[in-house]
Amino acid sequence: MAIQQQFHQVRNFTYGINRYAMADLENAILTLDYFIDKCLKENSSTVVSHAVSQLITTTIVFNFTPQFNALQCGGACDIQVQVPQISDHHLRAMARLTFSNQSEESHKDELCQVIINRRAVDNHERFQVDVDRNQDEILKIKEISRRKDPIHSHSFPVRPQDLNQSGFVPTACYVTYCQHAASHAIYCKHLPGAQNFTHILRLARMQIYVLSLVREENLLVEIWQQNVAERFIIDFRITSKDGIVCVASFDVNTHFKAEKLPFYEIPLQRSETCCNYDVPGFYRLRDRFNNAKLDTMLSYKVALDKMTMDIADIFGVRAAYSDGRFFPVRHEVKIAPGFYSILPDALVKCSIQLASMNRTSVIFDHILKVGSNKLLTISTKLVSVNHGRVANIPDSIMLLEALAPLLNKKSYSKVTCPNQIPIKAFKYSFTIRSNDIDINQHVNNAVYISACFDAASKAVSSGSSAYRTSFGRDFNPACLTELSASYYKQMFEHQLLDTFTWQDEDDDKLHFVMKHENVNIFYMTGNYSVKQISKL
Structure with missing residues (x-):
């Protein structure tokens, strides 16, 4: 019996953003995996069998619309998940993402459609090519597996942080590996179809097929390019010392353009020196120890800072200092034991306080709470930089009456x-x-x-x-x-x-x-x- 569920206003999908403030695909896949698990747990009449819970994502096919690349930091998505096929050795799931920052009466922009297959692994930690795969998938795997003479090769080690709780590289990581290898090819001027890295991020279609599990070792990524009409296709083959691990294909469209979709207005409770809001589901992404990821929280904080400082401009700094940028030079982090065990769907409150300032720097305190329990405090010192040099903050900010008590209140040398x-x-x-x-x-x-x-x-x-x-x-x-x-x-x-x-x-x-x-x-x-x- 098919299972289906709709999830509304999913915001953390776009807080994991890349360097161009576009939704990060690795974060997107991990988020979708989470909602597939959630759909299974909430809709199964009986407890999901141990065998099903052990199935591993081996196939991911994304079909993107141009709007996906226009969805920036703060955007919210509705995710419709369907699981039409499920057994102890194979699960097929489909997801459809639409832009949810629009009224119910208006047509909602579709962002992408996704097919995800999970399979059981054999005793040699491999997935059979011909089992539970359609003919197109089998042909693509075999065709890339037999390729010769790549236009570029790049090798690098798996990092410990890449591994999941089972101790192997999750499928989502292969997207990052392919993107990094393509970026290296552009850096070496071996990928003539792409002038810069943004082209690798603007995809019409992405296919990832995993053939075996990988733990901590060195990987080699080989790249081929095909030109098809107005698109060019980049194929990847990832191998370890034991053979082919993954094949992938990125169908890149460098010509489409999309209007920037509006930013999602986060409900802010603000004063002249403080801002409070609810944090979206950062804690759905766990490390290999099943901890809430501290580094992910710190990484996402860049997006939150952009939302609160650049867009909402909660402290009026950006309006008065449009030519300057702030770079962090110090972090002081205090972590309560409860932080690491935050439940995936916990309601977390974040408070950003302007704690201190002087002529060239400001100090912000980020405080995260669940209920009344303070779990994390991040104090960040940012230095004012203009045209590569430390610069003074304008008098229009320094002389504000509300900020007078904060002058030189803290000092992190x-x-x-x-x-x-x-x-x-x-x-x-x-x-x-x-x-x-x-x-x-x-x-x-x-x-x-x-x-x-x-x-x-x-x-x-x-x-x-x-x-x-x-x-x-x-x-x-x-x-x-x-x-x-x-x-x-x-x-x-x-x-x-x-x-x-x-x-x-x-x-x-x-x-x-x-x-x-x-x-x-x-x-x-x-x-x-x-x-x-x-x-x-």
Whole structure:
């Protein structure tokens, strides 16, 4: 019996945004997976069998309208989910997304239609090509699998943060891998059909077919290009040391244009120095330990800052300072244990407070609560920058009567990065991917924090002597209670970063130093709870 359900005003779909403020496809797929699970749980007459719950997404086919690419940060979607076929070894689901920021009387713009297949894995962690697949799918897989002479190849390692709770790369990640490889091909001028990365994001159709499971290892992405009428098609083949992992095809349309759809008006309760609103479902996306993702929250905060500062202009800064930009140079994060176990659909309240300001910087406090429980406090120091130089904030802002009590109320001075890296420090290196770049066109601050978690994971799992404390077989960030981070320089796509981590001999803090070509980029210290470690 077919299952069907409609979900209205889904907002977190577009808070996971890419560098051009367009809906991020990896976030979109993970969100759709969540709503398929929700549909199954809420509409099944009996508990979904263990076999069905273990099925893995192996096929994703998106058919996009131009409006999908026009849906920017803050947009809301209605999602209609249908599950016409379900068994212990195969599940077929379809989803239709429409723009929900329109009256019921008007025609709703369709954003995309999606087909998702989930399948059972065999004893060798592979999915059979000819099982439960239609003929077009089989032909596409076999055709790309046999290709020779790619126009571009790019290899990179799987990051620990890429893995899901089962310990393998989820299907959504392959979209990011393909986009990153295509971006690298453009960087190397090996993809003549695309002048810049925006072309890779404007898709008419996307097909992802997964053939086997992958854990932490190196992957090779090979690329081919075909020109068809006004579109060009980019085909991808991803392989590991054990063979083909995934094939994909992006049907790119570089000619369509779409009007910008209106921003969704978030109901704001505001004053001259504070703004409150409900946070959409950030916590539907979990890490491999089933924690709410701290780095995702920090990454999404960029979109929230844009909504509240740039669009709503809650503190009047943007109106008076249209030529300037604010860049974060410090983060102070305090994490309550309950943050990591926030329920996926919990109603979370966010308060953004203007905590302090001086001639060149402002400090905002983001406070997240569930009920009366304060779960997360993020203090961010932003420096005023104009044409690449630190600039003064205009007097029209500084002299506002309501802001007078906040002048120099807090001060976060730049922390000096350690001059010497201890010999025992563990080194972890990674290259900036295309999806690490945010709407400010540089590496999102949360990427550095994610990389620190990855470095800690590698240090712990390798048995390095960099840490004295036993964190078990892997480093679970849910043990962390405080983070203090300083940013020294901006970083950009394809650059290599070296992360050094160790545990301090005196105060037991975890230290993370990030360098590019021996220049300090980022420094963070973390406090942890031994009590929390024992619970993990």
